[in-house]
Amino acid sequence: xxxxxxxxxxxxxxxxxxxxxxxxxxxxxxxxxxxxxxxxxxxxxxxxxxxxxxxxxxxxxxxxxxxxxxxxxxxxxxxxxxxxxxxxxxxxxxxxxxxxxxxxxxxxxxxxxxxxxxxxxxxxxxxxxxxxxxxxxxxxxxxxxxxxxxxxxxxxxxxxxxxxxxxxxxxxxxxxxxxxxxxxxxxxxxxxxxxxxxxxxxxxxxxxxxxxxxxxxxxxxxxxxxxxxxxxxxxxxxxxxxxxxxxxxxxxxxxxxxxxxxxxxxx
Numbered sequence: 001x002x003x004x005x006x007x008x009x010x011x012x013x014x015x016x017x018x019x020x021x022x023x024x025x026x027x028x029x030x031x032x033x034x035x036x037x038x039x040x041x042x043x044x045x046x047x048x049x050x051x052x053x054x055x056x057x058x059x060x061x062x063x064x065x066x067x068x069x070x071x072x073x074x075x076x077x078x079x080x081x082x083x084x085x086x087x088x089x090x091x092x093x094x095x096x097x098x099x100x101x102x103x104x105x106x107x108x109x110x111x112x113x114x115x116x117x118x119x120x121x122x123x124x125x126x127x128x129x130x131x132x133x134x135x136x137x138x139x140x141x142x143x144x145x146x147x148x149x150x151x152x153x154x155x156x157x158x159x160x161x162x163x164x165x166x167x168x169x170x171x172x173x174x175x176x177x178x179x180x181x182x183x184x185x186x187x188x189x190x191x192x193x194x195x196x197x198x199x200x201x202x203x204x205x206x207x208x209x210x211x212x213x214x215x216x217x218x219x220x221x222x223x224x225x226x227x228x229x230x231x232x233x234x235x236x237x238x239x240x241x242x243x244x245x246x247x248x249x250x251x252x253x254x255x256x257x258x259x260x261x262x263x264x265x266x267x
Contacts, residue, residue: 030215030237032102034245044104048096048114052252054088056204057170059259060197064178066262067189075133075181076263082125083174086148089118094152101216119148134184140177147173163205171201200255204248211244 035052037043061083065076093115096102106114126141147169150160160169175197179190214221214237223235 030241032216034211034241034249036102039105041105044102044106047102048092048104048106049088050092052249053204054084054092055256056252057087057174058083059255060171060174060200061178062259062263063197063255064175064180064190064193065182066178066259066266067193068179068182070182071263071266072182073267075129076178078125078129079178079181082122082129083177085118085125086122086144087170087174090115090122091148091152093118094149098153101212119145129181133181136180136184136186137177140173140180144173144177163202163209166205167198167201171204172198200251204251207244207248207251211241211248214241214244 031038033047033050035050036047058080061079062076065071065079093111096104096106097108097111097115123141123145126137126144130138130141147160147165150156151165151169152161154161172194176190176194179193180186183190218237221235221237221240225233225235227233
């Protein structure tokens with residue numbers, strides 16, 4: 001099999017997502033993500049939110065809160081609002097501003113406004129939590145405010161834009177924060193849940209990284225798979241993407257449903 005793509009250097013992502021050609025449909029283009037809705041302002045805004053992934057990572061906050069000794073619904077809802085603004089809007093707006101991975105038509109001014117407003121909103125909720133709930137939240141609010149632009153804008157030479165930092169910042173961090181916000185302390189259940197969500201994010205990255213490589217950085221795929229029975233099957237870009245996208249979509253739904261079940265059991 002030949003998979004043609006331009007080699008990448010450390011921390012590099014293409015300024016514009018590459019158009020992929022399906023070998024059995026010359027000239028065809030792939031969407032930049034399996035949930036991308038196409039062009040148009042409303043569709044661009046919805047695509048920018050990365051709905052499956054945003055719901056997935058918000059569920060980590062809910063999972064952390066669900067294993068706290070007592071579940072405070074108001075803290076859960078405010079926490080989900082804060083992470084929704086930070087992760088769902090600000091982080092993805094900065095990511096699109098940085099190198100346009102989703103190829104939306106949103107202007108730089110729009111993306112900057114979305115990022116600034118949503119990050120300020122998330123910080124306001126975080127500061128209120130420090131004052132009302134627990135001072136334990138202060139270092140978490142500060143860490144989140146610093147990590148978000150460092151990761152999505154690839155600051156410090158892209159040192160924070162790695163698989164490990166993704167798992168920590170997008171997996172362990174929301175789960176740990178969810179626990180602390182409800183428990184008001186650090187304890188073993190919160191640490192274990194954070195570790196579990198970290199590993200789920202590792203699995204997500206192992207699937208999403210090759211999917212992005214195929215969608216955004218691959219020009220053509222040529223090859224044939226010979227089965228043990230001797231049958232020949234031509235390889236295609238769509239065929240290689242299908243199991244990756246399918247697994248990511250299924251995992252996003254599974255994590256959300258699991259979080260909903262655990263929260264419902266505590267109400």
